[in-house]
Amino acid sequence: MGVDKLAALRDLIGQLDRALIAYSGGIDSTLVAKVAQDVLGDRAVAVTAVSPSLLPADLEDARIQAAAIGIRHELIETHELENPNYATNPVNRCYFCKSELHDRLRELAQAWGYEYVLDGVNADDLQDYRPGIAAAKERGVRSPLAEVGISKLEVREIAKSLGLPWWNKPAQPCLSSRFPYGEEITLAKLQRVGNAEYYLRKQGWELCRVRSHGDTARIEVPQQQIADFVTMTDLEQLVNHFQSLGFTYVTLDLEGFRSGKLNAALGRDP
Numbered sequence: 001m002g003v004d005k006l007a008a009l010r011d012l013i014g015q016l017d018r019a020l021i022a023y024s025g026g027i028d029s030t031l032v033a034k035v036a037q038d039v040l041g042d043r044a045v046a047v048t049a050v051s052p053s054l055l056p057a058d059l060e061d062a063r064i065q066a067a068a069i070g071i072r073h074e075l076i077e078t079h080e081l082e083n084p085n086y087a088t089n090p091v092n093r094c095y096f097c098k099s100e101l102h103d104r105l106r107e108l109a110q111a112w113g114y115e116y117v118l119d120g121v122n123a124d125d126l127q128d129y130r131p132g133i134a135a136a137k138e139r140g141v142r143s144p145l146a147e148v149g150i151s152k153l154e155v156r157e158i159a160k161s162l163g164l165p166w167w168n169k170p171a172q173p174c175l176s177s178r179f180p181y182g183e184e185i186t187l188a189k190l191q192r193v194g195n196a197e198y199y200l201r202k203q204g205w206e207l208c209r210v211r212s213h214g215d216t217a218r219i220e221v222p223q224q225q226i227a228d229f230v231t232m233t234d235l236e237q238l239v240n241h242f243q244s245l246g247f248t249y250v251t252l253d254l255e256g257f258r259s260g261k262l263n264a265a266l267g268r269d270p
Helices: 002-014 027-043 056-069 093-112 131-138 144-148 152-161 187-202 223-232 235-245 261-266
Strands: 019-022 044-050 072-077 116-118 209-213 216-220 249-252
Touching (some): 002 152, 019 093, 027 144, 044 056, 044 093, 056 072, 093 116, 093 131, 187 209, 223 249, 235 249
Parallel strands (some): 044 072, 216 249
16 A cells, blocks of 8 residues: 555656645655655755754754755744744644744745645644644645545655655654643743753653643653663753753653643643
């Protein structure tokens, strides 16, 4: 099935004259960028938005991956944090983030002569609570993975078959997703939680989240790794580091990591 869907993806993108890809460096947009480069060559460009909600390490990953794929890679700055509709962190925060992003990308696409803007939304994303998808659709963005019906699992299978070494890379949503809805997002808070997660990743905990609840940091790692986390981590050093970043309390979530967990407060499955 993956082979058939890859052929359909290539056919869909190959019908476009030129395409600009909203490229985060995650495996979804990386697969779209890879296929676009394969079928369109220099008529494809990947653009990454740089803002305080993007970890510098994730930006570096995006650069490395784009270079390996061979696609032209450009950076733009976005300023969603300046929008009170975003910074106050309402339940539809992502709508305002994607509105800012795709307004900027549409301007670039028009200036550079690219008729289409593509994103990495997959078929599974359409079943989740993703207000940002509406913002993209309102601006004419196309989602080739979703159009072909490629699921998240199939994205990874196809990426692996294409030899992309990042096929199993953990998802890294923007840092604003670490805050409960209604808690104001500031530059300082984004930097604090970003530095906390970077610390954990440097310690070898690649799949992790640091959820920020006021002055409390709530660490999530996969449930099967919790025992190892407690026994293998220098907890005193960790607490001291997190407190140096500005957290007062440091906790470990015993339920373990679950993507989109903060959406549970909305009564929706994450």
